Amino acid sequence: MNLYEHTIIARQDTSPSEIKQLTEKYSKIVEKNEGEIVKTENWGLLNLSYLIKKNKKGSYIHFKIKGKGNVIDELEKNEAIDKKLLRYLTVRVKKFDLEANYFAKREDDEKKESYKN
């Protein structure tokens, strides 16, 4: 069994309910292939640093998955077809970092900066 961090970026015009559907859809795929989702993080709508398919923003969803390699094969196969998604990234890690959440902090900072301006 391996540990994976999996991130997907959805288009900017997906509604919150659609994002929930997406997370459920991919969680089911993981469970079907005998994988286990340790944690899901919703990073929210973030600014992309460059345009992807004419999108300026994207909603990020982050999974921490415990499972075998075939889980990832199946996930990426489905995500490559999905038109609601812009990108996906899978990283194999040795240990999950369950405490640090870099993106909750970052949003606060951005808000502070905008107030200053």
Place this chain on the structure above:
Amino acid sequence: MPKRQSGNKKGKQSNFAKLSIFQPNKYKFKKTCPLSAKGAPAVDYKNIRLLKKYMSENGKILPSRITNVSQKKQRELSLSIKRARNLALI
């Protein structure tokens, strides 16, 4: 190896330049790697604020001879910067 050469060059330019060729090298001014020290933050593609310290304003990766990052950590850095680029975080 090119790395060793650059290190020698730096030694000549610094304030602690060698007085003679036979002087031992241990007096040379040397900074330590900021990421290998105890309590240093882990290099991670999600930690954008850390990664941005080691990038130029144009988004290029800074060479380790400027930032004094060790070879091992520089490899980790460049990999995680590339991952963050793929996710359009940087």
